[in-house]
Amino acid sequence: MPLRSNRPDSCPLCLGSEEEVLWRDGRCRVIDVRHADYPGYLRVIWNEHVAEMTDLDADDCAHLWRVLLGTERVLRRLMSPDKVNLASLGNMVPHLHWHVIPRYRDDAHFPDAIWAPPRRRGPSPHAVVHPPATLAAALRAELGGSGATAFA
Amino acid sequence: MPLRSNRPDSCPLCLGSEEEVLWRDGRCRVIDVRHADYPGYLRVIWNEHVAEMTDLDADDCAHLWRVLLGTERVLRRLMSPDKVNLASLGNMVPHLHWHVIPRYRDDAHFPDAIWAPPRRRGPSPHAVVHPPATLAAALRAELGGSGATAFA
Numbered sequence: 001m002p003l004r005s006n007r008p009d010s011c012p013l014c015l016g017s018e019e020e021v022l023w024r025d026g027r028c029r030v031i032d033v034r035h036a037d038y039p040g041y042l043r044v045i046w047n048e049h050v051a052e053m054t055d056l057d058a059d060d061c062a063h064l065w066r067v068l069l070g071t072e073r074v075l076r077r078l079m080s081p082d083k084v085n086l087a088s089l090g091n092m093v094p095h096l097h098w099h100v101i102p103r104y105r106d107d108a109h110f111p112d113a114i115w116a117p118p119r120r121r122g123p124s125p126h127a128v129v130h131p132p133a134t135l136a137a138a139l140r141a142e143l144g145g146s147g148a149t150a151f152a
Numbered sequence: 153m154p155l156r157s158n159r160p161d162s163c164p165l166c167l168g169s170e171e172e173v174l175w176r177d178g179r180c181r182v183i184d185v186r187h188a189d190y191p192g193y194l195r196v197i198w199n200e201h202v203a204e205m206t207d208l209d210a211d212d213c214a215h216l217w218r219v220l221l222g223t224e225r226v227l228r229r230l231m232s233p234d235k236v237n238l239a240s241l242g243n244m245v246p247h248l249h250w251h252v253i254p255r256y257r258d259d260a261h262f263p264d265a266i267w268a269p270p271r272r273r274g275p276s277p278h279a280v281v282h283p284p285a286t287l288a289a290a291l292r293a294e295l296g297g298s299g300a301t302a303f304a
């Protein structure tokens with residue numbers, strides 16, 4: 001049975017409270033994870049409560065890829081990471097969302113995934129920290145639309 | 153500086169030896185990772201040595217998404233996992249590839265990522281083990297083409 005334990009009325013990504021939304025449109029949003037070890041770690045969250053990419057129809061799927069790629073492009077441009085990590089896991093919260101993580105050779109886990117035990121203290125000294133307004137403006141320039149409520 | 157340490161002449165994904173290829177076309181291939189704890193763990197590998205999704209042009213990108221989604225669809229149909237995990241990390245081997253992992257509530261790491269320390273012994277008793285030929289045939293039916301050399 002696919003995971004359905006998080007009903008929309010208790011799913012944190014359906015509630016979406018206390019999120020630092022950098023960009024949004026009618027279908028999805030990009031938030032700043034505000035991870036102490038990973039500046040620029042963003043999350044792309046589909047608004048509707050579905051679990052898997054293949055639960056989306058073709059048009060929604062293409063839209064989400066477009067936002068995901070645009071987010072990667074913005075992070076590469078602003079932060080010049082050594083690598084970008086993309087992941088849709090959702091084992092804890094089976095509500096479709098993507099982790100978009102700029103990685104550096106000397107960050108807390110490199111070259112492991114950030115879910116592995118850390119190898120050193122983070123963040124990387126090479127990670128450029130941008131204020132949310134800068135990230136929001138870059139996402140708006142890349143993806144169009146009016147952007148986030150807070151930074152529009 | 154983006155990761156360029158793995159030159160094509162030493163990159164294991166450029167060499168591609170000892171891979172169990174289940175499906176391929178001119179641009180990418182799907183291989184069986186043969187992970188002891190994760191039956192059905194497949195990897196979608198772009199043939200050309202590029203590091204990031206945003207290094208691909210729009211047509212190649214759409215092609216890779218199509219193969220990735222088709223792979224997810226096949227695994228959901230054949231294995232009914234509780235969740236599918238998709239990840240493009242590439243910190244160790246910066247040659248574009250996707251991990252496609254069927255997850256079960258009682259697998260070795262659930263609900264953590266498979267890169268975290270294990271919580272129990274794997275594989276999940278609910279993970280259905282399919283021979284490579286079955287996976288290859290299902291991928292061929294889903295994605296078209298002549299499939300893998302070994303199982304065509």
